[in-house]
Amino acid sequence: MNVLLGVSGSVAAYRAADLARELMRSGHTVRTCLTDSAQKFVTPALFEALTSEPCLIDAFEEPERGRMAHIDWAKWADVLVIAPATANTIAKLAYGVADDMLSTVAVASSAPLVVAPAMNPAMYGSESNQAALKILATKAVSIVEPIDGDVACGDHGQGKLATIAEIAKAVEVVLTRKQSLKGKRVLITSGPTQEPIDDVRFLTNKSSGKMGAAIARAALLMGAEVVVIAGPSSAAYPLSANVVRVRTAEEMLTQALHFAPTADLIIGAAAVADYRPEVKVAGKLRRKEATMSLQLVANPDVIAEVAKKNRSKKIIGFAAEPSTDLSEAQAKLARKGLHAIAVNDVSNHTIGFDSEENELQLIFASGETSQSGHQSKLGCALWLLESVSD
């Protein structure tokens, strides 16, 4: 595999040479990017000699004339590992600052990122550094935490670069994950649906689409090809997913039935409206009486219909439950003929709808259950896909 090793300006930069060797011993090809500050500690010549590959610093350096190296290298990399990562580089990664070769490649690359911080304990624990690390964690960056110990300036605390073995192991975990859904197609329904009452009003629900977007991102990180059938929401779906926009439950069903036969794994994360107005009024309904009734008719059950027509497929549903009682979810799993159902406790306001975090309980048709624990939606999504893939 192709590993792009980024080295930033920490005293621990010299240890990146050992990491490069260790990664090569595992059979990887290693190219290096140094920041300007890293060059105060180590040289490109060291890494070029060790890896027999070029080492770049400046985004305007072009080993092949006329080719943009930052784009070529971003596409070349199967994984990006930044070790040691300074507080400055971590903050840049969190916000997408791209002012040198390393940070520009990081923004341009869709490869998974492993970050191993190294710095003075006060810098590591600072509010700004912790906030930046939190942002990286929500982007599924794998953070190899620094160790407690004596740091170069004489202070003691958490800040020493993790061991080379730990960093190399994190790279292997990320690379293995990247292979786990390689060649597979994952179909995801996501977000709410909107059921029109008239030309300006509709019935909908609180789904933000964030869980579906997280599942799409996780599936891509695991090497899958991804189709998302997305109801209206402002959720940010990954650019490399094929996102098909729909509005109503009926539109969602049409698209789901279209894509399901070519999918290997189907995840129904959308909150599809159970009912829709029987009649959609043209124009705008006017205020008249003190009360008015809206006649509703049942919508198709998207995931159940997909399951009925695709019996051999592995299909995972979602259930938003207002309590910890699982009996409804268990009945839903059996009634719809699903492989498993992921249950969200929507009575817990720290998780679920519109939150950045979630906690899932997975119930399999076999009766087995497992819990994700409270984590980012992306963390839950990776856990879910790992739990249901073979």
Ligand SMILES: Cc1cc2nc3c(=O)[nH]c(=O)nc-3n(C[C@H](O)[C@H](O)[C@H](O)COP(=O)(O)O)c2cc1C
């Ligand atoms: C001797 C020395 C050692 C340093 N060690 C670290 C360090 O371990 N971690 C860190 O975050 N910054 C460290 N710094 C500060 C960074 O080098 C500085 O913030 C720099 O701007 C980082 O740039 P870069 O992220 O582009 O490499 C050190 C600075 C000096 C002068």
